[in-house]
Amino acid sequence: MDWQAWHRDYDDPESPVSQRLAEVRTRLATLLGAVRGRPRLLNLCAGDARDTVPVLAALAGAGRRVDACAVELDAELAGAARRSAEAAGVTLDVRTADAADPATYADRLPVDVLMLVGVLGNVSDADGGTTIRAAASMLVPGGAVLWSRSDRFRSEPGHDYADPAAWVRDRFEAQGFETTAYVVPAQGHWRLGVARLATPSPAPLPDRLFTFVR
Ligand SMILES: C[S@@+](CC[C@H](N)C(=O)[O-])C[C@H]1O[C@@H](n2cnc3c(N)ncnc32)[C@H](O)[C@@H]1O
Structure with missing residues (x-):
């Protein structure tokens, strides 16, 4: 996948990814603005x-x-x-x-806000599950993940959900996150979620979180 070419869709302000971008910025501003003190932010696959x-x-x-x-x-x-x-x-x-290797940013953890935008739709469901479990170990108490997933399948699904973004949302909830926002646009395949975690997991991070499938 040519990710530099992928970014050119942002040149069209009406493109789905530009519309998602506006929503991401708004949600990120709200999350960071709500942190008391100096917020810590980590954006993976930025x-x-x-x-x-x-x-x-x-x-x-x-x-x-x-x-x-x-x-x-x-x-x-x-x-x-x-x-x-x-x-x-x-x-x-x-x-x-x-970004799949947590050693890369271990010195930055834990964070108030973790961004996984454009990540979970590009990895297998098994790796998505690993990454979501790891996210629960990467936050401060009350920290939040801003995540995205399209409603399309890029690899063989490991579940029977019709919309894989709903599967992602439910995986976060299964790890103890509370979904505080789940945005489904009137048109377009992207979905955006905000999930907050009261009590982080004490589990150690795995050596690898994911491998992109494209
Ligand atoms: C779909 S784009 C999303 C970029 C950005 N988060 C956004 O939403 O505009 C996926 C990005 O992940 C990057 N990427 C792929 N594998 C990666 C890895 N193992 N570690 C860090 N970045 C990676 C790609 O180069 C690409 O820029």
């Missing part, structure tokens, strides 16, 4: 972090700083994320690295 940088900039304009880290494997996209953070005058620790 792409060029266009969902994060403007939110950090708006918060900085209101006098609020965020300890933010973005992990992206593609060097070009990671470079774009670094450049846009610099241009916006915000601090974003961009790591060009494998």
